[in-house]
Amino acid sequence: MSSTEPGKREIIMNASIKVFAAKGYHSCRTLDISKEAGVAYGSLYQYFKSKDDILLSIYRDNWNFLLQRMDKLNNLDVSPASRIIQIVDFIFANYDHNPDLIKVMITEVPKLSQFYDQENQELYYRFFTGLAGIIAEGQKKDLLNKEISPIIAAFVIYGAADNTIRQYVFNPDFERLHFPLEAAKNQIIKFFIPSYLEPIKKKNA
Amino acid sequence: MSSTEPGKREIIMNASIKVFAAKGYHSCRTLDISKEAGVAYGSLYQYFKSKDDILLSIYRDNWNFLLQRMDKLNNLDVSPASRIIQIVDFIFANYDHNPDLIKVMITEVPKLSQFYDQENQELYYRFFTGLAGIIAEGQKKDLLNKEISPIIAAFVIYGAADNTIRQYVFNPDFERLHFPLEAAKNQIIKFFIPSYLEPIKKKNA
Amino acid sequence: MSSTEPGKREIIMNASIKVFAAKGYHSCRTLDISKEAGVAYGSLYQYFKSKDDILLSIYRDNWNFLLQRMDKLNNLDVSPASRIIQIVDFIFANYDHNPDLIKVMITEVPKLSQFYDQENQELYYRFFTGLAGIIAEGQKKDLLNKEISPIIAAFVIYGAADNTIRQYVFNPDFERLHFPLEAAKNQIIKFFIPSYLEPIKKKNA
Amino acid sequence: MSSTEPGKREIIMNASIKVFAAKGYHSCRTLDISKEAGVAYGSLYQYFKSKDDILLSIYRDNWNFLLQRMDKLNNLDVSPASRIIQIVDFIFANYDHNPDLIKVMITEVPKLSQFYDQENQELYYRFFTGLAGIIAEGQKKDLLNKEISPIIAAFVIYGAADNTIRQYVFNPDFERLHFPLEAAKNQIIKFFIPSYLEPIKKKNA
DNA sequence: CATGAATGAGCATTCATTCAT
DNA sequence: GATGAATGAATGCTCATTCAT
Numbered sequence: 001m002s003s004t005e006p007g008k009r010e011i012i013m014n015a016s017i018k019v020f021a022a023k024g025y026h027s028c029r030t031l032d033i034s035k036e037a038g039v040a041y042g043s044l045y046q047y048f049k050s051k052d053d054i055l056l057s058i059y060r061d062n063w064n065f066l067l068q069r070m071d072k073l074n075n076l077d078v079s080p081a082s083r084i085i086q087i088v089d090f091i092f093a094n095y096d097h098n099p100d101l102i103k104v105m106i107t108e109v110p111k112l113s114q115f116y117d118q119e120n121q122e123l124y125y126r127f128f129t130g131l132a133g134i135i136a137e138g139q140k141k142d143l144l145n146k147e148i149s150p151i152i153a154a155f156v157i158y159g160a161a162d163n164t165i166r167q168y169v170f171n172p173d174f175e176r177l178h179f180p181l182e183a184a185k186n187q188i189i190k191f192f193i194p195s196y197l198e199p200i201k202k203k204n205a
Numbered sequence: 206m207s208s209t210e211p212g213k214r215e216i217i218m219n220a221s222i223k224v225f226a227a228k229g230y231h232s233c234r235t236l237d238i239s240k241e242a243g244v245a246y247g248s249l250y251q252y253f254k255s256k257d258d259i260l261l262s263i264y265r266d267n268w269n270f271l272l273q274r275m276d277k278l279n280n281l282d283v284s285p286a287s288r289i290i291q292i293v294d295f296i297f298a299n300y301d302h303n304p305d306l307i308k309v310m311i312t313e314v315p316k317l318s319q320f321y322d323q324e325n326q327e328l329y330y331r332f333f334t335g336l337a338g339i340i341a342e343g344q345k346k347d348l349l350n351k352e353i354s355p356i357i358a359a360f361v362i363y364g365a366a367d368n369t370i371r372q373y374v375f376n377p378d379f380e381r382l383h384f385p386l387e388a389a390k391n392q393i394i395k396f397f398i399p400s401y402l403e404p405i406k407k408k409n410a
Numbered sequence: 411m412s413s414t415e416p417g418k419r420e421i422i423m424n425a426s427i428k429v430f431a432a433k434g435y436h437s438c439r440t441l442d443i444s445k446e447a448g449v450a451y452g453s454l455y456q457y458f459k460s461k462d463d464i465l466l467s468i469y470r471d472n473w474n475f476l477l478q479r480m481d482k483l484n485n486l487d488v489s490p491a492s493r494i495i496q497i498v499d500f501i502f503a504n505y506d507h508n509p510d511l512i513k514v515m516i517t518e519v520p521k522l523s524q525f526y527d528q529e530n531q532e533l534y535y536r537f538f539t540g541l542a543g544i545i546a547e548g549q550k551k552d553l554l555n556k557e558i559s560p561i562i563a564a565f566v567i568y569g570a571a572d573n574t575i576r577q578y579v580f581n582p583d584f585e586r587l588h589f590p591l592e593a594a595k596n597q598i599i600k601f602f603i604p605s606y607l608e609p610i611k612k613k614n615a
Numbered sequence: 616m617s618s619t620e621p622g623k624r625e626i627i628m629n630a631s632i633k634v635f636a637a638k639g640y641h642s643c644r645t646l647d648i649s650k651e652a653g654v655a656y657g658s659l660y661q662y663f664k665s666k667d668d669i670l671l672s673i674y675r676d677n678w679n680f681l682l683q684r685m686d687k688l689n690n691l692d693v694s695p696a697s698r699i700i701q702i703v704d705f706i707f708a709n710y711d712h713n714p715d716l717i718k719v720m721i722t723e724v725p726k727l728s729q730f731y732d733q734e735n736q737e738l739y740y741r742f743f744t745g746l747a748g749i750i751a752e753g754q755k756k757d758l759l760n761k762e763i764s765p766i767i768a769a770f771v772i773y774g775a776a777d778n779t780i781r782q783y784v785f786n787p788d789f790e791r792l793h794f795p796l797e798a799a800k801n802q803i804i805k806f807f808i809p810s811y812l813e814p815i816k817k818k819n820a
Numbered sequence: 821c822a823t824g825a826a827t828g829a830g831c832a833t834t835c836a837t838t839c840a841t
Numbered sequence: 842g843a844t845g846a847a848t849g850a851a852t853g854c855t856c857a858t859t860c861a862t
Contacts, residue, residue: 024318026318027318029855029856029857030856030857030858031856039822040822040823040824041823041824041825042822042823042824042858042859042860043821043822043823044857044858045857045858045859046821046822050857050858051856051857051858107315107321110312110315110316111315111316113229113231113232116312116375121375121376124375125372125376128372145396145400147396148392148396148397149384149388149389149392151383151384152369152384152388152389152392152393153392153397155365155368155369155371155372155389156365156368156369156392156393156397157365158368159364159365159366159367159368159369159371160360160361160362160364160365160368161364162364162368163360163361163363163364163365163367163368164357164360164361164364166360166364167330167333167360170321170326170329171326171330178356179354179356179357183354183357184354184357184360187353187354187357187358187361188357188361190352191350191352191353191401192353192358192361192401195350195400195401195403196396196397196400196401234830234831234832235831235832235833236831236832239849244847244848245847245848245849246833246848246849246850247833247834247835247847247848247849247850248846248847248848248849249833250832250833250834251846251847255832255833256832256833434728436728437728439834439835439836440835440836440837441835449843450843450844450845451844451845451846452837452838452839452843452844452845453842453843453844454836454837455836455837455838456842456843460836460837461835461836461837517725517731520722520725520726521725521726523639523641523642526722526785531785531786534785535782535786538782555806555810557805557806558802558806558807559794559798559799559802561793561794562779562794562798562799562802562803563802563807565775565778565779565781565782565799566775566778566779566802566803566807567775568778569774569775569776569777569778569779569781570770570771570772570774570775570778571774572774572778573770573771573773573774573775573777573778574767574770574771574774576770576774577740577743577770580731580736580739581736581740588766589764589766589767593764593767594764594767594770597763597764597767597768597771598767598771601760601762601763601811602763602768602771602811605760605810605811606806606807606810606811623825623826644851644852644853645852645853645854646852646853649828654826654827655826655827655828656827656828656829656854657826657827657828657829657854657855657856658825658826658827659854660853660854660855661825661826665853665854666853666854822862823860823861823862824859824860824861824862825859825860825861825862826858826859826860826861827856827857827858827859827860828855828856828858829855829856829857830854830855831852831853831854831855832852833851833852834849834850834851834852835848835849835850836848836850837847837848837849838845838846838847838848839844839845839846839847839848840844840845840846840847841843841844841845
């Protein structure tokens, strides 16, 4: 096998994303997953502890990927505001690149009670503390509005992006009928984030 | 019976909110609901078609309540920005008043596949079109930033409030440890919404 | 009320025959019966002990009616063979007159486990001993074939008539498509019963 | 495994026949079947779609077996009358060989509404058309009474045999107390069928 | 590692019957 | 007698998981 050939674990995860997105987590059977993946029924349990574990693995991999992206940005010499915009941009790009994955992240992962376990919530929360850290850094450098709470701002910014994408997930026709996803992203990047984060003094300049 | 005495349907719904919030929709049994409500097992099915129907009824009642609130506000002689702030304020007040209900709305309702049925999504979406209408009205009156898309702004504003409350739901300790809910609400009302919605010219004033 | 006006008990029984025939005993609800009868839900239990009791009452009434008919025939000055033919004729006429009732007797009554209770089987069996009695009487008078067992002959004769009608019940189209019920009855009365019951010597006469 | 070892499907069917005969279809639980068969609860559903499907499979297998028997007889160089007698003989032998099976066929199968579905009724009816075919063949060869309708004769003959056996099923004591099954069969074979089917001219000979 | 037959725990719902009015 | 809201016992089936091969 070449090193680029996906391993069975990855094959199973991708097949799961496809069937979870198509039929929903509870409506699909482990048999559906094994068929889609082209592996034997029992083989799923060689790579995952349980059906839940597959979905949680999808969540963890994807969320860690987002955290890594944030880490990389933090190591670049880029302004805090620009980093935040790039994170939002990345979130939208993720949806564009693999809508099934985001659909699963938004609609299926929260169905798992384990998602609300401390461990998984800590991982989830790590994104918000990271985002808040960037904002706090910007405030310290007098680049961002010091009156806003960094952690609340992190909730607000992610909530805005997530809820916007959510509408496209729920209503796949929305884009075609009303508003291109790219335009929605630009709305958030151009009008919402700058006005919200920029220092008040700027207004009075 | 006095007119204020809650009917059995209401008793069952309130009991369901309590057990859904405590144990989760899928983990609780219909027996748990009937015991909590103090009614006979079979009585649930005199008032609701199924367990699913109970949860969907909670959703519909609550969401319709929010829509009614918006309607009432629209009939008052209040500026668009003020109305939007009052809607956000109402959403936070709702959580304060009945955290179990909001927990159910946020974590349990989306678990139901029927929530994604056209009918229920139309009801859900009605809130966003309503909010967008208020914003469009404000733009027409030169009171709000004309560059922002009303519908995207509606997604952004609700997403910001919803995701903030969501963190309090997931982490009940958050408030005690870090940030009072009231302060979070004020952050959104004072810094996020005005800066996002106010006309650009104001900045240059 | 005039004496010819049917009482509620009779109304309920007739309504039950209609819905049992249309939907089957197990598929119909007591609510269906009360609606068809135009009486209140709970009123059924003023006239019958249970749903089972309604069906068993239909059976008993109908079977007793058949037994009474046989008794009346036995009191007339008619030859045994003629009496048997008149009984068979009566069974066919019954189906002609009230197909729903016979459908219930054939397809629904045997579904009740109580039908196989001693008491009900004794009633059922009484018809066969009665029929056997007529045959034995004919044999004693040298009018019928003495080699045949009266009780087995009773089984044979009733089975022949019952199984023929049964086909019309199962296949309501049979008559229209293939064979009028009247012709089937005549086949049994003209060719089967005489040849089976008449004395052997007649053949050599 | 040896080739004579019964498969699990067969084991489950035989166990079902036993418990259906003993407790009745509706009174027995699927758990009773799995215990009697000595297989796991869920294994029933690997071999059968449902509890109903088990009973219908018993019916279909048994009825097809009867049809095959008739086919084999038709391929032998045997007179029509003799073939009919052998079919009746086979029906009685069946009961002798496996009374539980016949009890289930007579008392339980007709309880299933699906038994009255077109597909199952067509299978059922195939026996009568087969029997009628033999009679018609005998009439064509001047061996049987041409005045009788073959299809009605088929109903009459099967009804006679079936109703006789039915009494032994309902009253297991009947044989011991009154009449050996063998004698009942002989009554039908010796006195009923020949006199009914033989040509009229014989009578006048 | 791969397979898939075997396993059995878990639960919403129906509906005949009751009984307070 | 009439009513119909309230009752709660009773059970077939699914499907994630295991494990012998």
